Amino acid sequence: MSAEEVIQGLSQVRGMLSTQPDTFPQVIQAVCGMASTTPHLEVQQWCSKFFVDTFSSEFTLVPWSTKQNSLASLLPVLMTLSSVKDVYVYKNVVLTSTCVYDMAFDLVAKVSNQSIWNDMTALKTKIIQDWDTTYPLTPSNDDTDKFKSIGSRLASTKFISKVIVVQSAPLQSSDPRRRATSASNEISINQVHPNHTVLNKLALDVEAQKLLDTITSYLQAEEYLVPQVLIAIIETLVCIIQRRKQFIPKVFQAIASLDLDSKYQQSKDKFIKFKLMKRFVERAIKNALNYCMKAGLITPQLPQNGTFQTMVSSIDARMAEQRKKGILTELPGEKARRKIKVDPKNPFPRDATTVEDNSYTSLYQLIDETNPLLDFDASLIPQETLANIAIATIASVDTNKLITALSIVSARYTDLITKAGGSVLKQEVKDEDLKDDDLDNERILNANDDFNLESTFVLPEPKPFTEEQKKRHLQLIINNFFDLSKLPANHKSISSFNVQNEQVATSVKVADVAINEWGKNSWLLLLSRLATRGIASEDHELGDLIREAIYQYFVDNIHERIDVAIEWLNEEWFTEVTTNSSSDDTSRALVETPTYLKWAEKVLDSVIPFLESNDRKIFIRLLSDLPFLNAHLVSQIKSLCIDPQRSALGFQSLQFLILFRPPVKQACIEILRDLYENNEDLKTTTASLLKKYDTEFKPVDEPKSTEDSQHTAQSKSKETTAESEASKD
Template identity: 25%
Template structure:
C-alpha cells in the first residue's frame, strides 16, 4: 500500500476515535496515552502531526472535561507539545501554543502541590521559552497565539486577591505558591511577569501601527486589569496615554490612517468596558476624560490623505492680494489655472519699466504685489508649478506679446532725433553691474531725459544733431562686447584627471546620502512617478543607479578609447559608481536593502536593453552586470544573516526580477547551517510558491538535500510533499490539489 493511502487510513481511524471521545469524555485518557506519542513524532507524516496538534487544542479547551482530568492529561502531553513546537507550519504552531496556554495554569498548580516534580516543571519551562522566542519574529498568526500565552503567564505569575473572602479557589496565581517552595521562586516568577507585561505595553509607545498585534494586545488587557490589581494601574496609565490617531496624523499613507481609525474604535470600546466595570474606582473619571479626548480627536481626524496640490498661503501676503484661482482637477489629477484676463497694451512712455513691459495680467492688486516679499523656496515652487500647468500655446502667445511691446518701444525710440554719439562704454572685469541699454537700480528704462535704443545708444529728445555715424558705432560696440565676453577654452582633461575628479564627486555624493535620514512612508505614485522628485536618499540612489547603467556608457567609451591610445589604465566611471553603491549597501544592509533593490533592478533593465541593442546591430553584447553584482551582494550579506532577518531577506528576494544560480547555492548553504536552516528552507518555500521561473532549480536542490543530508531531511520533505510528492513516495497531485 502506498504511503499516501496509509496516511489516509490512519486519519480515518483517528477521526473515528475523536467521535468516540466527543460522545464520552472518559476515553480521552486512553486515546491520548495510546496514539498521541506516535502521531506527533518527528518521523510521522505531516498530516498526522497536524491532526494531533488540532486534537490537543480541542481537548484542553473542552468544557466537558473536569480540571482534574485536564491536569492529568497535561502531564502526559508535555513531551508531545515540546516536539510539535519544532514545526514550521503556522497552523500546527498556533494549535500547540493554544494548548500550552490552557495547560500552563494546570501544570503550575500541580507543581505548587508537588514539590518534587522538577522534571515536569523543566519541560514546561522549555515549552515557555520556545513560545516566548516566537513572540517578536514568528508569523503573524503565531504571534497572536503567543500574545494569548503571555497573558496567561502574567495572570499566573502575579499575585491575586489577598482578601480570603474574594479568592476564587479555581484561580491560579502567585498567591498559591508556598514561600519555601524548592522549585518555584516567587520573586523570579513575578519579575518575569512584569517584564512580559512591559513587552506587551511597549507596542503602544514605539509609534507603530501594526493593527493585528495591537488589537490582540488590547483585547488581552481587560482580563489583566480586572483580575490583577497590582498591575492594573500601569496598564491603565499606558492606555490613557495612547491615541493611535495622533500617531497617524502625520502619515500620508491612506492605509495607516484607516488602521488608526479602527484602532481608535477598539481602544475606545475597551476603555468604555473598563469604565463600566470599575465605575466606583479611582480611575473611572480619568478613563471618561480620555474617552472624550478620543472622540474629539476622531472628529478632527480625516481618514483622507491631505492634498498638496494647492500652494500654501504665505504669512507675508497682505489681505488685498488675491491668490491664484485654480479650477478643479482634470483627468490626470493636474490643477490648471484659469485663463488670465485680457492683457493691457503698454505704450511707450517716459514711465516704461521692466515691470510694465513683462506684466500680462489686468488685476491691479496682483500687479502691485511685491514678489520680493516671498521666500525664495515658495517663489521657486510657484514658478515651477506654473510652468508645468501652463499650455504651450498660452506660453507662446505671452512671449509674442512681450516681443511686440519691445518692438514698439524700439520703433518709438528710433523716431527721436539722436544726440551726439557717446564714447563706447569701457568694459572692465569689475563692471558687474553694467546693464546693456542703460537702467537705474530699480530697473526703470531711462526715458525721462533720454530714450534707450535697442543697441544701447542714448538719444536726446531736444538735440538737433544728425544721425550720421550711429550705424558705424553700433556694430563696433557690439563687436567689442562680444570680444570681451569670449571665455577661455579649458584644456581637455586626461583620463587620470577625469577618474580623480569622479572619485571626489562620488565621495561627496555618498557623504550626502549617508547624512540623509530614511524618508517616512509615502504612497507610491505607480507608473506615473518620476525617477527622483526630491533630493532625499531614494532620489540620490535612483540618480546614481541610472548613471551607472545608462547615463555614462557613451562617455566611458570615449574616455576608454583615449586611454587606450595613450596606453593608460582607466577604470570606467560606471564601475566606480557600482563599487561605491556596493560598499554603501554593505555598510548597513539591513536598512539599505531598498537601495540595493533599486540599483539591481536598474542593472537588470540595462542588461536587457544592451542585449536587444546588440542583437539589432549584430555585435557582441556587453558583459551582463545584474548577475555579477547580485551575487556579490549575496556573498556579502549571507555570513551576517540571522533568523530575525527573515522579513528583510524574503522581501529582498521578492523584489528582484531574477534569482541567479549562485544565489540559490548560497541559500542551500543556509539550509545546512543548523542555526539558520529554517531561514534557508523558508526562502526556498517562498521561491517555489511565488517565483515559478526558479521553482525547478529550487526543487532540484531540495531533492538533493533530502537524499544526502539526514539532518535536514524532515524540512526538505515538507517541500517535496507539496511540489514533488512522487520523490517521497506519495502519489502526484492533480491541478486541484487532491491526490
C-alpha cells in the first residue's frame, strides 16, 4: 500500500475516538503496529503526531488510567521511532515521552512493572544523551552544529524539566492545614517507597539533581549565542522552581551569572542578526525576572535580588537607547563586545571571499573589525622601513598561513573583476601609441582610394545593456537619489532647481505635475514612481531593486521614517489598481495587487518586532494610512497581543481596525476568537471585546471569583480608554 492509502486508513481509525472513546486501546494497538513496521516516512510522521495529540493532557476523551494501560504497547514503538533520522518524527517522540513520563512513573511506583520502567529508562537515556547534539541531523563539525535540530532540542529541554520535577520531592508547607493538600495530586518521588523493588528513590533524586546541573551549566558553558535554547532553558527553570522551590538558589545563581557578551556569534551570521538574537534573549530574561518578582519567587532577602534589579534596569536602558537610535546603530562599546570564534584551520577572522566595494580595505583586510591595527596609519612609516618589515615578515611567516591569505585575496580580486564587468584597471596610454595613431591617420589621408572626407558618418547603434549592466547603472541612480535626500534645502543643487521653476511663466506650467518645487520627500516620489510606473512596466526585477532600496532605508529608522513607507505603499497600490483594473470592475477590492501585498507584509514584518508599548501612535497611523488590508496582513497583529509587554498595543490596534476599517472587521474578530479559545491568559480581555463587537459570540459559562470580576472591570475600563484614544488617532 502507498503512504497516502495507509494514512487515509489510519485517519478513519482515529475518527472513531471522537465517537467511541472506549476503542482507544484497539486504536493504539493498530497505530503502534503500523508505526513500528511501515517503511514510509510520511506514515511515521503521522503516527508520531497522533501519539502527541492523544497522550497529551488536553485530550480528555480518554481517562488517565486507560492511557496508562497502553504504555506497554507505546514505549517500544517510541524507542523504534526515535532512531528515525527525521526532525519532525524525533521531536514528536520526545514530546510524547514528556506527556507519558509521569504516567509511567506513577504506574511503576504502584505495580512495580519492571518491563515498562526498562523501556522508559532506555528512552529517557537516549533523549538526554542527544539533547545537546544535532541528532537526528548529521553534524557538520563546525559552528553551524549549534543551530541545527532546534525543535528537537527544545522538546528535549521540556522533557528534562519533566524528569526533574517528577524525580524530586516538593517542599512540605509550613502550614499544617496545607501540608496534606500541597502535593497530594502531584506525581513525585514521594510516591516511591524507600524499599521499592524497581525504583531506587535515592538514585532517582541524584539523577534529577544532575539534570538540573546540566541545564543550568549550559547558560555559562555554551560558547555560542543560541537564542531559542537559551530562552527555552530560562522559561523551563522558572517553571521548575515554581513547583520545586528547593532549587531556587541554584537556578537564580545560574541566571545571575549569565553573560551574553561572552557568547560567540556564528561566523556566517550578519551582525544585525546577532544583535536581534541578543535582544530577544534579553527580553526573555527581563520577562522571566519580572514574573518571578510578581510571583514572590524573588524576595528582598534573596542574595541575587540586587543583581536582578540591575539586570532589568540595564536591559530597559539599552532597549530604550536602541529604540531611539535604531537597531542598525552601534551602541557605545557594542562593537568591542562582538566575538567571532576563529577556525583553527583558517586563522583569519575576516575570511570572506567576496568584496563589498572596490576599496583596498575590502580587498586586503584579514583582521577583525575590532583590531586596533585598523586605526593605524601606515603611511606615516617611511617606505624603506615598510619594505624591510614586509621582507622580514614574509621570510618568517608560516607557508600554509601565507597560502591561505593569498587565496582569500585572490578570490576577492576575482570577485571584484567580475562585478566590474571584466575591467578594473585603466590602461595607460603611451606616447608611442599616440605616434602610431598619427601615422595611421596620415596613411589614410594619403591613400589613393575613393575615400571622401565629406561623406556622412553615421555612428553605430550602441550595444544594448546586459541585465548586470542595467542593475549596476540603476544602483548608481538609486545611490544618487539617496545622496540627494541628505542635502540641506539651501544646497545649490536643490535651490537652482527651485529657482528655474520660479522663472517659468505661469501660463506654461503644467497643472498636474508631480513636483513643482523640490521638497524633503521629492526624491521618494521620484523613486516610487520609477519603481511602479517606469521601470516596473518593462522589468519587474529592476523595479524590485528600487523597492528593496526604499525598504532598507525605512528599516534603518522605522520610527522617524514611517511617512516613507506609507507614501511608497500608497503609490504601489494605486499603480496596481489602475493598471490591473478594467472598465468592468465594480470594486477596487477585487483587483489583485500582489506587489503591494508582498511589500506591505515585509514592512509589517520589520515594524512589529521593534514596536514598544509606547509606539501606539506610530503603529495605528501605519494601519490607518495603508490603502488596503486583508486578513493575512491583519493576522500579524496577533503576535503583539500574545506578548505580555505589548498586548495592550495589539488589542488597541485591533479595536481601531474594527471601528474604522470595516472591511477587516471580521478578520479582527477571528483573531480575537482564536486568542479566546487558545490562550488562557488573554481570555478575560478577549471575551470582553468579543461581547462588544461579535454578535455571534457565546462565552463559556464559568464561575468567577471576586478577583476575576475585578479584573474584568479593569479590562473594560482599559478598553473604553483604548477606544477613545484610537478615535483620536
